[in-house]
Amino acid sequence: MCSGQTRSGRLPALTKTDLEGGIGSIYSTAAGRRIRSAIAFADPASASAGESWSRALIHVAGFESPVLQHRFSDSAGVVGYTDFYWKESRVVGEFDGEEKYLKPEFLKGQTASQAVVAEKQRENRIRALGINVVRWDWADLKSGRLEDKLAAAGVGRRRTRSAVFDAQIRR
Numbered sequence: 696m697c698s699g700q701t702r703s704g705r706l707p708a709l710t711k712t713d714l715e716g717g718i719g720s721i722y723s724t725a726a727g728r729r730i731r732s733a734i735a736f737a738d739p740a741s742a743s744a745g746e747s748w749s750r751a752l753i754h755v756a757g758f759e760s761p762v763l764q765h766r767f768s769d770s771a772g773v774v775g776y777t778d779f780y781w782k783e784s785r786v787v788g789e790f791d792g793e794e795k796y797l798k799p800e801f802l803k804g805q806t807a808s809q810a811v812v813a814e815k816q817r818e819n820r821i822r823a824l825g826i827n828v829v830r831w832d833w834a835d836l837k838s839g840r841l842e843d844k845l846a847a848a849g850v851g852r853r854r855t856r857s858a859v860f861d862a863q864i865r866r
Contacts, residue, residue, distance in 0.1 A: 711737065740764045745790040746778050748836050753779075756842045757854040761788060767821055774820045784850045787821055789830045 714734045718727050736754070740763035741747040753761065758781075765780035765787075766773065779788035795801040796810050805813065818828050829848040835841050 711735070738763060742778070743790070743792060745792050745833060745836065749779070749788070749790050749831070749841065752836060752841050753845070756845070757852045758845055759783065759851045759853050767824065767826075769820055769824060771820070774824075775817050777821070780826075781850050784827075784848070785825060786827045786829060786845075786848045786850050788845065788848075788850075789818075789828065791830055791832045793832075 711734050715731060718730055722730065736751075738750070741750055742764065746763075750761075750763075761779035761781050763779065764776045766776050767787075768774060777787045778790050780786070781788070796807045802810055821828055827848050829844050829850075831841050831844055835844065
């Protein structure tokens with residue numbers, strides 16, 4: 696086991712304070728500001744890489760910040776937690792990676808078809824609460840369709856999208 700690793704073989708989690716402490720004096724003031732901004736934006740409630748990438752695109756596109764892992768309940772009890780929720784817009788966003796329909800640790804004893812049906816029932820219960828549900832996947836993140844999907848679903852914006860970012864991706 697390498698120095699600093701836990702018994703599981705993983706490196707220990709770092710706090711935001713730990714990360715900021717590692718900036719030191721090796722970076723320029725401007726680079727330090729950018730690093731601190733990225734650290735401040737990080738949120739452990741993003742449950743996957745796809746959710747984290749989604750959050751970054753949502754931010755750059757100027758949409759309102761969503762609530763992460765919001766709990767929904769109805770008269771039958773807890774419906775579940777959603778990846779993203781925009782309360783003002785009454786929109787839920789769900790990032791779908793294939794893993795949750797293929798890997799045993801996510802299926803929890805269900806077949807893939809049972810997992811899909813259960814997810815559809817969960818979505819129907821959320822819609823019955825008067826909430827719009829929009830879904831996206833890796834292809835939507837890569838193609839830029841996420842912004843179009845969220846706009847079509849009625850997610851509010853706090854500002855227009857980042858012109859600086861647009862200029863960088865056109866290069």
